[in-house]
Amino acid sequence: MPVSLPATDSPFYPFPSPAKLNLFLHIVGRRTDGYHELETVFQFLTLADNIAIKPTTTSTITLLTPIDGVPNDDNLIVKAAKLLQAETQSPYGAEIKINKLLPMGGGLGGGSSNAATVLLALNVLWQCKLSYQQLAELGLQLGADVPIFIHGFAAFAQGIGEKLSPVYPDESIYLITKPQCSISTQQVFTAKALTRNTRKLDNNAFDDKTYINGYHNDCQNLVINHYPEVAKLLAWLIEYAPSRMTGTGACIFSRFDSEEEAKRVQKLLPNTMTSFVTKGINTSPLHSVLQQLESEICT
Numbered sequence: 001m002p003v004s005l006p007a008t009d010s011p012f013y014p015f016p017s018p019a020k021l022n023l024f025l026h027i028v029g030r031r032t033d034g035y036h037e038l039e040t041v042f043q044f045l046t047l048a049d050n051i052a053i054k055p056t057t058t059s060t061i062t063l064l065t066p067i068d069g070v071p072n073d074d075n076l077i078v079k080a081a082k083l084l085q086a087e088t089q090s091p092y093g094a095e096i097k098i099n100k101l102l103p104m105g106g107g108l109g110g111g112s113s114n115a116a117t118v119l120l121a122l123n124v125l126w127q128c129k130l131s132y133q134q135l136a137e138l139g140l141q142l143g144a145d146v147p148i149f150i151h152g153f154a155a156f157a158q159g160i161g162e163k164l165s166p167v168y169p170d171e172s173i174y175l176i177t178k179p180q181c182s183i184s185t186q187q188v189f190t191a192k193a194l195t196r197n198t199r200k201l202d203n204n205a206f207d208d209k210t211y212i213n214g215y216h217n218d219c220q221n222l223v224i225n226h227y228p229e230v231a232k233l234l235a236w237l238i239e240y241a242p243s244r245m246t247g248t249g250a251c252i253f254s255r256f257d258s259e260e261e262a263k264r265v266q267k268l269l270p271n272t273m274t275s276f277v278t279k280g281i282n283t284s285p286l287h288s289v290l291q292q293l294e295s296e297i298c299t
């Protein structure tokens with residue numbers, strides 16, 4: 001049945017907020033503002049946080065499920081909602097809940113993904129009608145990875161992650177492992193020893209659809225040299241499957257041909273280690289949910 005929004009009795013609408021992998025991450029230069037120019041391939045994972053949003057007719061933004069260690073006002077969920085409100089002068093508000101499954105600060109892009117999910121969902125629920133391009137530009141203020149989650153297709157990204165061309169990597173099974181250390185993106189990018197002059201790729205005609213052979217992650221050696229637990233885990237995983245760090249770390253993804261094989265190796269990990277068996281996907285699961293919602297809403 002068609003619904004009108006926002007309404008005083010709106011329900012909570014559920015939205016996935018998926019993780020991303022950087023299948024490779026080359027640093028090809030540095031801008032005058034200090035930000036690094038990257039070349040990377042982003043792919044989404046079926047592994048996702050779950051966000052539920054109830055649009056309200058008053059302007060308050062409330063996060064009902066605070067995340068440990070992140071004050072609500074610093075939470076990218078709240079920041080994204082307020083940014084959209086300010087940009088569109090929307091009179092509406094929202095109550096928001098999150099079931100946080102993605103490890104934070106692990107290079108899986110959870111914070112940027114949460115921000116993108118909130119921007120896209122409220123754009124529909126508040127009927128703001130901003131385009132994906134406008135939402136991506138807005139979201140870039142919150143994090144360099146927000147645009148990929150807004151556009152929702154696997155992509156070769158340049159610039160700081162905002163210049164996107166679609167690519168179609170193999171949708172492989174991955175074992176994701178999180179070493180017990182948290183690595184700040186800023187710390188990696190300010191390190192003197194970071195390689196910043198990888199040659200730009202000549203064209204977008206990629207041969208290896210796993211993006212493993214012939215590519216690398218420029219942050220990986222730096223992280224390995226400073227965090228022995230990452231070095232040890234990576235060395236162990238490589239014996240079982242092609243493995244690489246995502247983003248600025250510290251999560252590692254290992255590519256398998258089957259879920260059974262990935263689960264077999266997962267069982268060999270220490271019980272204390274956070275790990276997931278998940279699948280790479282080339283379209284964000286959020287976008288089909290949004291399309292369904294849009295088709296149900298009266299304008």
Ligand SMILES: C[C@@](CO)(OP(=O)(O)O)[C@H](O)COP(=O)(O)OP(=O)(O)OC[C@H]1O[C@@H](n2ccc(N)nc2=O)[C@H](O)[C@@H]1O
Pocket residue numbers: 022034035036037038106107108109112142143144145146159160161185186189246247248249
């Ligand atoms: C490197 C990437 C690759 O996907 O992944 P993560 O490992 O963080 O997920 C991202 O570009 C990260 O994006 P994000 O985590 O949103 O970074 P931001 O909050 O925008 O920036 C954090 C800090 O890192 C530095 N930074 C970030 C991105 C970039 N291309 N160059 C930089 O120098 C800046 O000093 C900035 O202040």
Ligand SMILES: Nc1ncnc2c1ncn2[C@@H]1O[C@H](COP(=O)(O)OP(=O)(O)O)[C@@H](O)[C@H]1O
Pocket residue numbers: 067070074075076077103104105106107108109110111112114115185247249
């Ligand atoms: N909703 C959110 N989810 C995750 N992290 C958030 C959120 N809001 C703010 N943050 C902050 O962003 C930092 C980076 O988180 P995240 O995006 O998960 O890592 P990464 O950039 O390594 O992929 C966290 O350590 C946290 O302080």
